[in-house]
Amino acid sequence: MLIVETIGRIRRDFLVKGRGIREIARDLNLSRNTVRKILRSEATEFRYERTTQPQPKIGPWRERLDALLLVNEGKAARERLTLVRIYEELRGAGYDGSYDAVRRYARSWQKARGASQAAAYVPLSFAPGEAYQFDWSHEVVLIGGVTVTVKVAHVRLCHSRMLFVRAYPRETQEMVFDAHDRAFAFFKGTCTRGIYDNMKTAVDAIFVGKERAYNRRFQQMCSHYLVEPVACTPAAGWEKGQVENQVGLVRERFFTPRLRVASYEELNGWLLDQCVAYARAHRHPEQRDRTVWEMFEAERPSLVGYVGRFDGFHATPASVSKTCLVRFDHNKYSVAAKAVGRPVEVRAYADRIELRQDGQVVGTHARCFGRDRTVYDPWHYVPVLARKPGALRNGAPFKDWVLPTALDRVRRKLAGSDDGDRQMVDILTAVLSDGLPAVEVACAEALRENVHSAAVILNILARRREAAAPAPIQTPETLRLHHAPVADCARYDTLRRVQ
Template identity: 25%
Template sequence: MSVQENIRTLDSHGIAGREIARRLGVSRDAVAKYTGQQNFSPKPPTPVPRPAGSAVAGFEDTIETWLTEDQRRPRKQRHTAKRVFDRLMNEENYTGSYSPVQRFVRKWNDQHRQAGEGFTELVWPAGTAQVDFGQAEAIIAGIRQILHIFVVTFPFSNMRFVQAYRGETAECVCHGLRTVFDHIGAAPRHLVFDNATGIGRRVGTKVVEAKVFGAFKLHYRSESRFCNPYSGNEKGNVENAVGFLRRNLMVPEPEAATLQGLNDILLTRCMALAETVHYRKGLPVSELFAQDVAASLALPGVGFDPVRYESRTADKKGNILIDGNTYAAGSSFHSRTLTVGLRHDVVEILDEHSAPVRSFPRAFGVQAETIFEPAALLPLLVTKPGAWSHSQLRPLVPEPVRDWLDNATATNRRRLLSAVEAASGSAGFDAAITAADLLIQRGDTPEIAALGMLARRLAGGTSPAVENVDLSVYDVFTTGSFTSLNTLTGEIA
């Protein structure tokens, strides 16, 4: 601008163009250009055409046909520039590079963008929560696992909570919400979901919710809303929070002895985030979150039990099928109609009178083997001891007990299994098997009375000595030379 300004200044003083060029050391053409220019107002930049743009020449109609057909497809199933490039190479013998295709697709999309496309900034009132799931790895009891992280955010304050589960069922959602509600001491008035959180689904204007979630809303008086399909931006706060919490709370992978222990750690770390300053409002998140809590609903006097009850008929072996997995209720329940209670972590089986029968850790994903409680197999083995050799229970017992049962007669095998069954009822299966193992290693006969007493001691935390007690010190009381004992002097009369 300084050279241009000098040319214009000298010209304003009536100096000839040749002289201006001589003084400033510029060409006469430059002097003529800037002295003759009338408008110096700023103009928008003009894009410079990239070279090699003709590489897609002859393929324009094909690309435009594909992109036009995309307008009728869901957004997540439309052509990307990379997909267009791959199809041109595989189907149209395109030999050019990727960049010209990318520029063509970008230009076409820009020219055909609808006026109503894009995102709008949404304003969320206090007392509203958004809910979503993501995935992350963690180490539980030394085992690396892929967990489903349940995230609840409050967009007004940007407060965020996360809990980890092994699935994305309605029971997991309700349990996670209750955990957050109990922790903050309030229930949000409005809950915003998408179509992938397991508690309901929106098709058009119709929303179908899971029964357990319907009961959950009645319990806490909260209202729910589902985003439009493929419109995750309608709950962008929680969408961003899923990635944020995964990067900041789960890198490196957190370790815990149990899943509940991990969730306690995550909840503590979430509360630490409340001390940060809101990225736009300039206030601590904790102060803004206090307004979220104040605008929420008071909790009822009792917490909601997130359980789903269903009816199942056991097969001839006493097994029932739940979510693609087989659970063993017990042979005595064959062909009977039972009730199953599904919680986020437990499957409970109840009989026809709603009395608890069995309880199992809930399995997610398809398990190849039948899920059973070892003690449930004992009654059938007592009746049919010959089935021991191929029983599901055999690989689960320690080697001394397994060898003893393998070599025992049918009568002795029945006696030991009966003793284990009786002890399991009062002390638990693990304590009963451990007691049998100790007795067998001592060389004792595992009778019902001895095994039951030892199992109860083990269940109570008392570990008896393994070695035998030397009773020879009492032989003096059975010898013929013993006559009487002087209790005053301790001497033998």
């Protein structure tokens, strides 16, 4: 085979040095016809490619082998046959060729089929404020020294390419609501369309084409923010390719190497700073003379105005145990004692749990994402203490109960009394009617007088509850007496004589 170095030498010897064809052929041990062919073609490279590959053994079995390969490709990955198994099946049918011939043919068949099925896409373009894309990803971080897989919500404005990223413990619906609200509050607005995949927290049923049955609460959120939801075709991630690319970018730039943080609050604050820093430092992919942040600032006036927070909760009914506890998401939360015996509605937010009964809030707690934990509010059990004051000493809700300073001092002083628990319960019960600030002030006043009994503190509260003396009545000038009346007792004497 002629290599490019030999071809170059022949051309230089003939065209530059003026050597003859016979001399060049003798020096390079080539035929004169080969040298003439190179000089006449003016080519710098010769490459031989066989147009048709002879397959004397496979030829009669080509259709059968094509059918076997096509059926095998249509099977699930774990059910597909290896090429050795296909070769054995073909040999059992009478094929007497080698395995290498089958392997080479299968490779060329897959290459040709891949070229015919190669996907081509149309680049998409969006007007300012027209659409945003939403997606989830899973990332691994260290939170408080523990390796945790966090669920990261991604929002991306399609025109400016501005990104928003926030991490959550779950992908539940209340997390979706919170991610949208925080993203729109950051953008100071939203777009007229939102592009999603067919996540279960948004789509209940998939019909033909673009028709979807959206979740009722998800529709309420979209109506609140004036957004029209659009779901992608199943398995067509290119329809929201911007946010799909953002997932890889964020994983590479934000989560590599593995992050070490103390809490979700620290993680999300850091992610927001990184989003802003990335937007300020990187050019827009289409308008290279402007950064992503500059495009975002230009797009802001076209966004639909931010209308405020959506009440994004996920509601479920629950029963209340006799210990004033409600089980939700593998944990228990306390409710007010008056709620025992009737069901409550659990409203789960991204960061808190709200418990309602007959439209009234009977309990609010910071949300717990562990398992088999119990979250108490000691004030929920104060009405129960009126009947069982002894529970104040060993009751689980009152372990490590942090009271206001004056109340805590009174509690410590009463601890040495025989009826100290009863007196402390009387003081705590007063909080339900008078309020914690008033009881705190009464305790502080009693301590200043070097007393701490419940009777004194309740007396102080009672005196503070008494209504103030009424203001004197202002008499109009026309009714005011200017001369004192003169008493005339003779009139009474007249009445006595009549009797």
